[in-house]
Amino acid sequence: MTAPPAYDAHADWYEEYTKVASSYMDRVRVHLAELLGPGAGRCLDLCCGGGAQAGTIRELGWTPVGADLSRGQLRWARSRLPVAAADATRLPIRDASVPAVACVLAHTDLPDYAAVLREAGRVLAPGGRLVHVGVHPCFVGAFADRSDADLITINTRYADTARTFDAWAPHGVRARVGAWHVPLADLLNAVVDAGLRIDRVAESSPNGIADVFALRAVKVTS
Numbered sequence: 001m002t003a004p005p006a007y008d009a010h011a012d013w014y015e016e017y018t019k020v021a022s023s024y025m026d027r028v029r030v031h032l033a034e035l036l037g038p039g040a041g042r043c044l045d046l047c048c049g050g051g052a053q054a055g056t057i058r059e060l061g062w063t064p065v066g067a068d069l070s071r072g073q074l075r076w077a078r079s080r081l082p083v084a085a086a087d088a089t090r091l092p093i094r095d096a097s098v099p100a101v102a103c104v105l106a107h108t109d110l111p112d113y114a115a116v117l118r119e120a121g122r123v124l125a126p127g128g129r130l131v132h133v134g135v136h137p138c139f140v141g142a143f144a145d146r147s148d149a150d151l152i153t154i155n156t157r158y159a160d161t162a163r164t165f166d167a168w169a170p171h172g173v174r175a176r177v178g179a180w181h182v183p184l185a186d187l188l189n190a191v192v193d194a195g196l197r198i199d200r201v202a203e204s205s206p207n208g209i210a211d212v213f214a215l216r217a218v219k220v221t222s
């Protein structure tokens, strides 16, 4: 029997946690809004979780449609956007059929984020845009000692991409569901290898050391 998706057991907790971590989530939403920009048509909210980003996507004029593996998360999401239970690496969506994809706070939840980006590249229409928003690959992870917010220490585990439950915040998501680290070069190369052209990059921080990293990329037209 296959193990249930990691978030099934934590979906109710995650719903509350995103409210507690509200200043971080506010910055995440600002990046999403600025990079996605106004538009019309479907925006696939990939790994939508409980639908925390649906309101932002809708306010920009897009029609959010969510996909997530966790039925526990989708219980929350259903009241916020239409959703499908689907694996982000094997979407039940036709090639080149959606004008926008947003993937927010999810790249550390997957063993192969490059496969997710390839799938986003497949379903995006030519000229369509992908927005990625996630924890900063250089300064957030099990390799980063954040016990002093003003002096973050990076260790050699930066190169370690294996799943770990060693959390950067002991009461946060990662201690519960674990995380995979994606080094910066791997992340950027995976976007390019998915047939997407990066046209905007952003990062932000509460104190000068960035903890969010975001980018927009456009499906290359052949």
Ligand SMILES: C[S@@+](CC[C@H](N)C(=O)[O-])C[C@H]1O[C@@H](n2cnc3c(N)ncnc32)[C@H](O)[C@@H]1O
Pocket: 005, 006, 007, 018, 046, 047, 048, 049, 050, 051, 052, 053, 067, 068, 069, 070, 073, 086, 087, 088, 089, 103, 104, 105, 106, 109, 110, 173
């Ligand atoms: C940290 S949550 C982020 C949820 C949401 N995007 C947000 O901004 O709050 C990561 C989500 O990725 C989902 N996920 C992990 N692996 C997945 C996969 N292979 N396919 C689809 N969703 C997946 C999890 O179920 C979880 O809901």
